[in-house]
Amino acid sequence: MVESTKIRLDFRKSLGSFTLAVDCTLETKVSAFLGVSGSGKSTLLNCVSGTLTPDEGEIAFGDEILYASASKINVPPEKRRFGYVFQEGYLFPHLTVAQNIRYGQPNPRKSSDAVDVLEISELLQRYPNELSGGQRQRVAIARALAMEPRMLLMDEPLAALDSALKDRIIPYLHHVKEVFEIPILYITHAFSEAMTLADEAFLIADGEIVASGEPHRLLTAPSAMPIAQLTGVExxxxxxxxxxxxxxxxxxxxxxxxxxxxxxxxxxxxxxxxxxxxxxxxxxxxxxxxxxxxxxxxxxxxxxxxxxxxxxxxxxxxxxxxxxxxxxxxxxxxxxxxxxxxxxxxxxxxxxxxxxx
Amino acid sequence: MRITPAEIAALSLSIKVALFSLVIMFPPGLLVGWLLAKRTFPGKAFLNTLVMCPLVLPPIVSGYVLLILFGRHGFIGGFIYQIFGIEIVFSQVAVIIAVSIISFPLLVRGIVTGMESVPLELENAARTLGASPLKVFWTITFPLAYRGIVGGTILGFSKSLGEFGATIMVAGNIPDKTQTMALAIFSAVHLGEDASVYRLVFISTVVAFIALWLTERFTLR
CATH class of the missing domain: 2.40.50.100 (RNA polymerase II/Efflux pump adaptor protein, barrel-sandwich hybrid domain)
Known part of the structure; x- marks a missing residue:
């Protein structure tokens, strides 16, 4: 297995009265951020993707600095090459599935592996409003992969799906993890997803990382507090x-x-x-x-x-x-x-x- | 129904002027619409107010302001007269300027409405897929704002066709030169030419009806 690129996140971002302040290094292949809604997970992901600019700090992908308030560096999202899978999919409604997938593809004439991995070749001529929830999410994942990203950002990609669909999509995510040699940053409020996919998990509450570690150990740690903070279950x-x-x-x-x-x-x-x-x-x-x-x-x-x-x-x-x-x-x-x-x-x-x- | 050459001239001038004005004002309309819908910047409220002003001002007042600005001794008109030796007021160019200023707010409103309906998240998604802000505009924002843009365009065009107050102030009511449909109706009523009034009113109504119907067809699903 290829060694993963280190991703350094050390920044602060205030939105109204809420402040997100993180300081961590992601070293494993799949890192999950676990937190309830409003804990700052999405803010974190948007700062990493570049669609939101932090107030101060530094974000680095390996040796490349993507954001640094001190040296006024802020690489725009289109130059970061991070595939972003949104909870709501955000497929372009006026484009077919094929056009959606081609949108970010460096070489649009080449067919993407992502289409095979996510088994969507039969959906290519359809429009997003002709897809089911699960199909839409698979297309969204394929679109993010087709751009040949350096990293995959996933914002609760399964949250909008019911549990039966979730169980059907999770194997695809495992497949993606195996086939594409890129780090994945996954945010979720669901233990089971973090458990099955992540190599390392970060518990995030009120804009701060309260605990981190291998997911299984993290959730069974004697100190029940982080988990209680996350779910209200001790x-x-x-x-x-x-x-x-x-x-x-x-x-x-x-x-x-x-x-x-x-x-x-x-x-x-x-x-x-x-x-x-x-x-x-x-x-x-x-x-x-x-x-x-x-x-x-x-x-x-x-x-x-x-x-x-x-x-x-x-x-x-x-x-x-x-x-x-x-x-x-x-x-x-x-x-x-x-x-x-x-x-x-x-x-x-x-x-x-x-x-x- | 026999339409006189003067009436045809008025009708064709109205259409010509409305089309010209549309072609000229569409690019700035897109830019201003995009700024108002998608950007936050100091002076945004002021820009919005400035653009929308002709919508709420009596057209006569807008026309008067234009007359002052474009007159031979006016701020803009004087400049143009000195450089090119052309007088703007009471010309067809003045008609175009008048209808452009009056219809611009309607064009911009439509564009703003259309662009506001395009979720920022879709545009952000396009950015993360490697699209520059300009590519995002042409491939995502513009096509998805299509209905609003078409609506604003047709409403603005209709407004241009029927503009009266500002036109008569800045361009006068010169038959065969600056006399548009609305001005021709005004003259015909004054001269008691009832038959001509009926014909012009009928034509105006049909044109307005078609424009509005087209708007509905394009903006409603």
Whole structure:
């Protein structure tokens, strides 16, 4: 594999009262920026593409400086040669698919590999308004690739599609990643996309990078805060499926030597799925044998108690997984919770959500 | 219905002047329309006001301003007289100037409306695909603003055909020279030539109707 070009992003951009300030170096093939809407992801991508000019700082692609406030360098977007795939596609409505693809092609007479990779050769004579959402996005990706870019910028290319379509497009993205030897900068609010595609992920919140690292590790890090900031969900676990029963409406996941029941999902046994549990949806019990409707009672040990203004955060170790639990101060006092205490985590099956996005 | 040579002269002058004015004003109209629709710059509100002024001023007032400017002792007219020895006012050139100034706001409004409807994101997408701002203009902005541009062009053209106030101020009402359709109707009414009035009114109505109908056809899907 060709070594990836280092991309240096160190700049600041204010839009009204919002400020984006980043300082990072992208060294892997696919870098994902994860964040909720309004976190500054799109601003970041627009600054990299050159359609938005930062207030100050520097952007460099390898040795080439694209923007530098100090030396007043600002390479216009048409000279940067970065393929940009937009969430909404932004195909030119008055041009056919073929004309859209040719628009940025250095040699318009040559047919582009992108057409084959994205399997759109049958759509070439159509106009964008004659395409389905998934086809449109494939054409948008092909158009960005046909210009033979030095880097691919992807702004939530799947966000406008429903989940069935997403699953159909993701293999194309993998294909693109393998066939085209260029770095990809991918922004998304969906874990699953970042997980499956990215080599490195950056969590972005309120215009700042709050954490970075290999996506899987990043999302399962004991410090739940970045993830909580991103989604409002404190606990994300990656667990294998051990059984699935459509009639009973349950799927069973394995968490260490314990089982975790979740509402039925149509998935193969053995597959690892990401699940999310909110900290306030976990009940702490001192007894295992309760007569309650909740299906999951997991034994664990309190690692840490953190008394915040209105709530107590309890970190519980369950089979090598850390669970963050949010309870009232009153509950903490009544149960006399302390570090090292053996407790049970009670979780309703319906409180466990699949993190497909 | 028998149309007299004088009436034909008035009609053909109106059409000729409207076409000329369109050809002359279209390029600056595109430029000003693009500036107003797509750019932010100091003095934008002032430029907009200046261009739109003839739309709200009484045409007589616009005509009077032009008369002052283009007269033999005027700021522009004096200059032209000294260099070329040509007098602008009360000539066919004055008619063209008058209708151009009056119809320009309608042309520009149409172009601005058309260009504003082209999303900036599409233009940015074209930039990222390697297109210079000029290429973006001709391949994306212009074709997508087409309806608005056609609409503005036809409305401006219709306005030129029927312009009265500014024309009579700066070009007079000289039969066979500066007498347009509107001025011919005015004269005919004054002279009590009812038959001529009816014919001219009929022709004007038909021309205006066709222009408006064409606008609708091009601007509505």
């Amino acid at each position: 606990n994300i676990l990656f667990l294998p499926v051990t059984a699935s029963d459509k009639a009973r409406g349950l799927t069973v996941l394995e968490i260490g030597n314990q089982s975790l029941m979740i509402p039925y999902i149509d998935i193969k046994i053995g597959e690892v799925v990401p699940v999310a549990i909110r900290a306030e949806d976990i009940i702490i019990s001192l007894e295992p044998n309760l007569s309650i409707s909740a299906r999951n009672v997991l034994p664990g040990k309190i690692r840490n108690l953190d008394v915040k203004n209105d709530r107590t955060w309890v970190s519980i170790l369950v089979e090598r997984h850390h669970l963050a639990v949010k309870i009232t101060h009153e509950a903490r006092e009544q149960l006399q919770l302390r570090e090292g205490l053996a407790v049970y985590c009670v979780i309703k099956a319906s409180a466990i959500n699949l993190m497909w996005d």
